[in-house]
Structure formats: structure tokens, C-alpha cells
Amino acid sequence: MIRDFQAPARRLSPKRQACIYVGMASLTEFSLDEAIAVLTRTPATLNALLRGLPNIWVRCKEGKDTWSAFDIVGHLIFGERTDWMPRARIILESGEARPFDPFDRFAQLKESQDKSLEQLLDDFARLRRENLAALRALNLQQEDLTRRGRHPALGVVTLSQLLATWAVHDLTHVHQLSRVMAHQYRDAVGPWSAYLGVLQCTGHRAP
Amino acid sequence: MIRDFQAPARRLSPKRQACIYVGMASLTEFSLDEAIAVLTRTPATLNALLRGLPNIWVRCKEGKDTWSAFDIVGHLIFGERTDWMPRARIILESGEARPFDPFDRFAQLKESQDKSLEQLLDDFARLRRENLAALRALNLQQEDLTRRGRHPALGVVTLSQLLATWAVHDLTHVHQLSRVMAHQYRDAVGPWSAYLGVLQCTGHRAP
Numbered sequence: 001m002i003r004d005f006q007a008p009a010r011r012l013s014p015k016r017q018a019c020i021y022v023g024m025a026s027l028t029e030f031s032l033d034e035a036i037a038v039l040t041r042t043p044a045t046l047n048a049l050l051r052g053l054p055n056i057w058v059r060c061k062e063g064k065d066t067w068s069a070f071d072i073v074g075h076l077i078f079g080e081r082t083d084w085m086p087r088a089r090i091i092l093e094s095g096e097a098r099p100f101d102p103f104d105r106f107a108q109l110k111e112s113q114d115k116s117l118e119q120l121l122d123d124f125a126r127l128r129r130e131n132l133a134a135l136r137a138l139n140l141q142q143e144d145l146t147r148r149g150r151h152p153a154l155g156v157v158t159l160s161q162l163l164a165t166w167a168v169h170d171l172t173h174v175h176q177l178s179r180v181m182a183h184q185y186r187d188a189v190g191p192w193s194a195y196l197g198v199l200q201c202t203g204h205r206a207p
Numbered sequence: 208m209i210r211d212f213q214a215p216a217r218r219l220s221p222k223r224q225a226c227i228y229v230g231m232a233s234l235t236e237f238s239l240d241e242a243i244a245v246l247t248r249t250p251a252t253l254n255a256l257l258r259g260l261p262n263i264w265v266r267c268k269e270g271k272d273t274w275s276a277f278d279i280v281g282h283l284i285f286g287e288r289t290d291w292m293p294r295a296r297i298i299l300e301s302g303e304a305r306p307f308d309p310f311d312r313f314a315q316l317k318e319s320q321d322k323s324l325e326q327l328l329d330d331f332a333r334l335r336r337e338n339l340a341a342l343r344a345l346n347l348q349q350e351d352l353t354r355r356g357r358h359p360a361l362g363v364v365t366l367s368q369l370l371a372t373w374a375v376h377d378l379t380h381v382h383q384l385s386r387v388m389a390h391q392y393r394d395a396v397g398p399w400s401a402y403l404g405v406l407q408c409t410g411h412r413a414p
């Protein structure tokens with residue numbers, strides 16, 4: 001994939017909407033260091049955004065059967081415990097022979113209900129730190145990133161796809177968090193709602 | 208607006224998808240302290256998310272005529288300088304008699320081009336701190352929040368709508384930032400793209 005870096009002189013096809021680094025014709029699509037750079041920052045980002053906020057921002061939702069900011073942090077914790085590194089280990093140890101265990105997207109609704117947001121933020125930061133230390137300790141080489149595993153619904157996936165998804169999964173929940181919070185002031189902004197993209201977002205459910 | 212606080216027993220209409228605090232039947236739609244709680248946290252949130260990230264996350268865009276993370280921080284700075292507090296002062300000093308000056312949504316593309324991301328993050332944090340100090344110094348009372356001004360395109364708006372919009376505007380750009388960043392790994396996640404809501408988001412342009 002070719003990426004477009006600040007107002008390039010050349011034209012790119014819309015499909016290639018991307019970023020060309022000056023003097024660099026193309027980039028590999030995934031870099032372990034780039035993914036780790038995002039994964040490392042998410043706990044501090046959520047901490048800065050959420051710790052100490054009034055309950056309207058933390059506990060309110062977009063409606064029935066939707067998640068609050070509190071629920072989202074709980075979900076991220078559950079992913080640290082059961083999804084990303086356990087699946088990376090399955091790929092490295094068993095390849096496609098052993099499909100991943102399915103991930104329970106709603107487990108946190110039970111597990112975190114007796115905790116405070118502050119406890120959840122601390123738990124998430126600790127688990128992420130431990131998982132990234134374990135990831136680095138694997139000392140993955142470029143050829144390891146192409147190793148294959150089997151997702152119970154999606155079929156064959158690679159280790160690099162799993163690790164890229166871990167980072168984008170953080171971003172998808174930052175995306176959701178900002179939307180859930182903005183929703184609480186949907187009426188309060190009055191006519192400006194037409195100008196605020198986050199209020200036009202209807203969520204993006206997985207199929 | 209009635210708000211729904213964690214799994215309410217009662218049913219709410221979809222329009223009222225909201226948050227009821229236990230023991231609290233309803234809330235006013237806007238609270239100055241709630242808005243300030245969000246506004247206070249945005250500089251640290253962006254700092255935690257962006258400072259020191261590789262350029263792929265900071266300088267890449269979603270395509271031609273779209274914004275990078277760098278551009279978004281520049282836009283937030285321009286808002287601090289020319290939009291929110293200047294407009295609050297126009298409402299308090301002139302009411303509807305003097306329409307707001309139009310806001311240039313693209314000014315930052317020229318103004319910030321010679322700066323580093325780190326400089327922009329520092330500028331944004333300083334300007335926001337100064338603006339919130341100025342806001343607090345106004346010592347606004349409940350009745351001030353209903354004072355009216357005139358938006359050049361939207362018509363009559365109130366001070367509370369302006370201040371609510373300031374907070375939601377932060378959130379709309381956190382929403383956009385997470386989407387722009389996730390876009391860079393659109394291909395790298397492989398078949399997981401179907402599960403990642405942020406990759407289904409096509410942006411939400413103002414009309």
C-alpha cells in the first residue's frame with residue numbers, strides 16, 4: 001500500500017487514498033513497532049479522557065442494549081485477558097490446526113459491574129502493560145508475522161492481521177466512546193447538531 | 208431530557224435513548240461543570256494519544272482533501288483562538304445584535320504547517336487552559352446560559368448551546384482522529400475489517 005504524506009503533488013486513485021512518505025515509494029502494510037506505538041498509548045488516552053468525569057459522561061449510553069464508557073473499558077479489559085495474546089500464542093503454537101476460542105463481547109457486563117471506573121482504568125493499564133511485555137518477549141521476526149491461524153468465523157488469518165486488529169480495535173472503541181459521550185449533549189447543542197459529525201454517526205454494528 | 212443510568216427497568220422511547228440517574232427523575236440538558244469537565248480533559252487526551260507516534264498515524268489522511276491527525280490538532284487550536292470564547296463574549300456583550308464572525312475551518316492548514324505536532328499539542332493545551340480560566344472568570348449564572356446570540360448561518364443560538372457545542376466539537380474531532388488513524392490499517396487487519404465499526408465509518412460531513 002502506498003501512503004500519501006501531506007499534500008502530494010501526484011494524484012492517487014481514490015482507492016489508494018493513502019500516504020506517501022517523502023522519498024519512500026511504498027511501505028509494508030503492517031509494522032510491529034507502529035502497532036505497539038498505538039497499543040502502548042491507549043490506557044493513558046482513556047485515563048486522560050475518562051478518569052474523574054461526571055457520571056453523565058461515564059455511565060450514560062446511547063439507548064437500550066448499547067454500551068456506556070464504563071462498559072467499553074470493561075470490554076477492553078476482557079480482550080486483554082482472553083483475546084489478543086492468547087490468540088497470538090495459539091497461532092504460534094498450533095497454527096491453523098486449533099481454531100481460536102470465540103470471544104465473548106458481552107462478558108464485561110457481568111464482570112465489571114461491581115468495580116469503579118478508576119479500578120477498570122487501572123486494570124486495563126496493568127493488563128495492557130503485561131501483554132505488551134509478553135509480546136515483545138516473543139521477539140517476533142518478519143517471517144513470524146505471516147504465520148497463520150484459524151478464526152472460528154472468519155477462517156484463515158495471519159499473526160500480522162491479528163496484531164493490526166488489536167490496534168484498530170482500540171481505535172474503534174475510542175471512536176465509539178466519543179460518540180457515546182457526544183450523544184448525551186445531542187439536544188444541548190441546539191442547531192449546531194447539523195455541523196457535528198459525531199452526532200450524525202449511527203454506530204457501525206458488526207454484521 | 209431524561210437520562211438512563213445503567214440498565215433501567217423502565218422502557219424509554221428510542222428518541223429518549225437516555226440516562227436516568229438512580230433516584231433522579233430528570234436532568235437539565237446542559238451543565239457548565241459537565242462541559243468544563245470534558246473541555247479540561249481534551250488536551251491531555253490528545254497528548255496521550257498522539258505525542259511521539261510514528262508519522263503514519265500523525266501525518267497520513269483518509270484521502271485527498273481530508274485531514275491528518277496533525278491537521279485536526281491545528282484546527283482545534285484555531286478554534287481556541289477565534290471561535291469559542293470570542294463568540295461567548297459577543298453573546299454577553301452584544302446579544303443578537305452582532306452576528307458571530309464566520310469560522311475558517313481550513314485556516315490551520317496554512318498556520319500550522321511549519322510547526323511540529325509537539326508544538327501544536329503544547330499550543331493547544333496552553334490556549335485551552337487560558338480559555339477555561341477566562342470562562343470561569345465570567346462567573347456565569349444559570350440565567351446567563353439562556354442569553355442569545357446570532358450565528359451567521361444557523362440564526363439564533365444560546366450561550367449554553369455554544370458551550371455545549373465547544374465540548375461536543377472536541378468529541379467530534381476525537382471521533383475523526385480515531386477514524387483517520389484506523390484507516391491506515393484498513394488493509395492490514397484482513398478479514399477482521401468486517402468486525403471493526405470504525406472502518407465502516409465514512410465520515411460525517413457537515414451539510
